[in-house]
Amino acid sequence: MTEAAMTEAVMTEADEDEAARTGAAASGWVPAPIDPVPDPWPLHGLVLRTGRLELRPDDDASARELVTVLHDGVHRASVMPFREPWTEADPRYLGRGVLQYLWRERMSLSPEDWSVHFVVRLDGRVIGLQSVTATRFAVLREVCTGSYLGRHFQGQGHGTAMRAAVLAFAFGYLGATTARSEYFAGNAASAAVSARLGYRTDGTRLLAPRGERVVEQRMVLDAAGFTPPGPAPEVEGWTPELAGLLGAEWPLTSTEQH
């Protein structure tokens, strides 16, 4: 029996259905030809521009620049603004840990559970990270945000502008209906950003990132309550493939929402 005959003999009806569905049967090749070839990572083209800031999902080059900014310091040693005290890592391995974290996040991204970590640039220079995450977005329509800036770039309005940019994207393009954010009691800058953008309080919970009890303040923002500090960001790279990757509907544009 030839190899082709053996393959035919073991092909079940389900295999044939699958082959017909993917086009493999018609072409006789696997993987089945598909035209145009779909973008394997639609996040690549996404850019949010607002004022002097540009936000793009992390890639290896921008993540390395981010590590350099981190080594200048993000917060005083006397406070810990993050749930995971990752900034206290051995400085020799902090950068490797940050890259591995971002790679893991990219690796496990799915429409059901995703994180997009936007590297933020000011006039082309990396200054911080603005993250947006969602679980079961297609059903829940909710995003959570988190962010940090290198210490030299704090207190100049950039934190407000970058959070506002991703909120405008989430509400206006993804179709989110709520956004959440948390900060530890005493984080005046984060609290002020949330207040400025229209969030309301939504209870507290207790955590111990450094083994000591801290109060986390939960904040929630409805799409209708969002008070952007300036014009909506310019969004490039919003495609049906990206909408599918993030569990969002297509088409849904900023103009339809607002």
Ligand SMILES: CC(C)(COP(=O)(O)OP(=O)(O)OC[C@H]1O[C@@H](n2cnc3c(N)ncnc32)[C@H](O)[C@@H]1OP(=O)(O)O)[C@@H](O)C(=O)NCCC(=O)NCCS
């Ligand atoms: C939190 C953070 C992203 C905010 O960004 P930022 O650029 O510093 O904040 P902005 O300059 O946009 O300021 C926003 C508001 O906070 C106020 N603010 C900023 N720093 C402040 C401080 N240290 N104390 C009190 N208020 C402060 C500003 O006056 C402004 O208020 P306004 O809108 O009423 O004028 C940034 O400070 C940071 O990275 N901090 C360290 C990491 C961190 O705490 N991340 C958040 C974890 S929840």
